[in-house]
Amino acid sequence: MPDVVALTRSLIGLDTVNHNESAALKVLAPLLEEAGFIVTVAEHEPGRGTLVADWHTDLTTPPLCLSGHVDTVPLGAAKWRHEPFGELDGDRLYGRGSSDMKGGVAAIVLAATKIAATQPKRAGLRLVLTAAEETGSLGARHAAEHLLDEPSGPLVIAEPTANAVVQGHKGALWLEALATGVTAHGSMPHLGDNAIYKLASAITRLAGHDFGLAPHPIMGPPTLNVGTIEGGLNTNSVPDRAVATIDVRTIAGQDHAEILAALARVAGDEVELRPLVDLPPVWTDPEGEWARAVAGIVHDVTGEETEARSATYFTDASVLTPAFGGVPTIICGPGEAEQAHVTDEWCSVTRLEQSAEIFERLCADWCQI
Numbered sequence: 001m002p003d004v005v006a007l008t009r010s011l012i013g014l015d016t017v018n019h020n021e022s023a024a025l026k027v028l029a030p031l032l033e034e035a036g037f038i039v040t041v042a043e044h045e046p047g048r049g050t051l052v053a054d055w056h057t058d059l060t061t062p063p064l065c066l067s068g069h070v071d072t073v074p075l076g077a078a079k080w081r082h083e084p085f086g087e088l089d090g091d092r093l094y095g096r097g098s099s100d101m102k103g104g105v106a107a108i109v110l111a112a113t114k115i116a117a118t119q120p121k122r123a124g125l126r127l128v129l130t131a132a133e134e135t136g137s138l139g140a141r142h143a144a145e146h147l148l149d150e151p152s153g154p155l156v157i158a159e160p161t162a163n164a165v166v167q168g169h170k171g172a173l174w175l176e177a178l179a180t181g182v183t184a185h186g187s188m189p190h191l192g193d194n195a196i197y198k199l200a201s202a203i204t205r206l207a208g209h210d211f212g213l214a215p216h217p218i219m220g221p222p223t224l225n226v227g228t229i230e231g232g233l234n235t236n237s238v239p240d241r242a243v244a245t246i247d248v249r250t251i252a253g254q255d256h257a258e259i260l261a262a263l264a265r266v267a268g269d270e271v272e273l274r275p276l277v278d279l280p281p282v283w284t285d286p287e288g289e290w291a292r293a294v295a296g297i298v299h300d301v302t303g304e305e306t307e308a309r310s311a312t313y314f315t316d317a318s319v320l321t322p323a324f325g326g327v328p329t330i331i332c333g334p335g336e337a338e339q340a341h342v343t344d345e346w347c348s349v350t351r352l353e354q355s356a357e358i359f360e361r362l363c364a365d366w367c368q369i
Helices: 004-012 022-033 098-115 138-146 196-208 256-267 289-302 317-323 348-367
Strands: 036-044 046-055 061-069 087-089 092-094 123-130 155-157 172-179 224-233 240-252 271-279 329-333 347-348
Touching: 004 022, 004 092, 004 098, 004 348, 022 046, 022 098, 022 123, 036 138, 036 256, 046 138, 061 098, 061 138, 061 317, 087 155, 087 289, 092 098, 092 348, 098 123, 098 347, 098 348, 123 348, 138 317, 155 317, 172 196, 172 256, 196 224, 196 271, 196 348, 240 256, 256 271, 271 348, 289 348, 317 329, 317 348, 347 348
Parallel strands: 061 123, 061 155, 155 329
Antiparallel strands: 036 046, 046 123, 087 092, 092 347, 172 240, 172 271, 224 240
């Protein structure tokens, strides 16, 4: 059995930039099967697999679920100083996905295989290792629809937090705003119907939208940002089409369907709003029994004080938490959030080793080993 650094390095060595996640699963599945897990892999498109592994999930208490994604983002245009598919330099393991989040995946797999050598008294384990998280949690959605038909206990997402406990994150509601009109010669605009004017008026109103609720004590307020806008074919024509994309970040307690309806009213009848990404917020009370137990274990391992916090990014928990009936969820992983998607991405070896121990202790605590 490899150690956590070696396994992370093996995963980093595989190019899974928005494709080929099944190759990473071919490394991980045998480790889990050898440990006694029942492993199922389903692809939502060729080469893009999501893995579900179950161990003693027939016990009366639902299993603890550990999850992470194996896809990564592109390397970017800037030249890397370190090998982008794995280079060890002191306490830093460099490579795309080291922090986000192949290090976290390696840690949960190795922790789970160690626990599987024991006999649980209360509950088993479930691992969900997903494809296509970076492009809207498509792998998690596929798993929720086709693989996850049994109850689950609490959920741990091993996204990068430097091993701090994070109790949730904002939701992401990305929208396309479309306005249409009638084209005409630019010297005779009265003969046309300018789609850009319609869209500009709508997004000006949207920019001033008041969500009408107090900020969340940890997450802060919901936000809205117009990210892109395009329209028209040439300067001397009236544009008959204009489109913008809008990034809405929501907080616990908000309903995306209600938000979309409200924003459609603000935008007006001349603009059509269409969801592109719809991932709800996730929040777990830090004072809950399981959340407090997690915080205690993490403190014991890292020696660092913990406080309630929210991630700035979204995770597969937006899909998996509601799929499991709103189970308590925390985010905790060895990567550094600031290293996600950057050139010369790295993860601390110390954090990797801590993370494997944290997950092993979380599993032992839930399973009563």
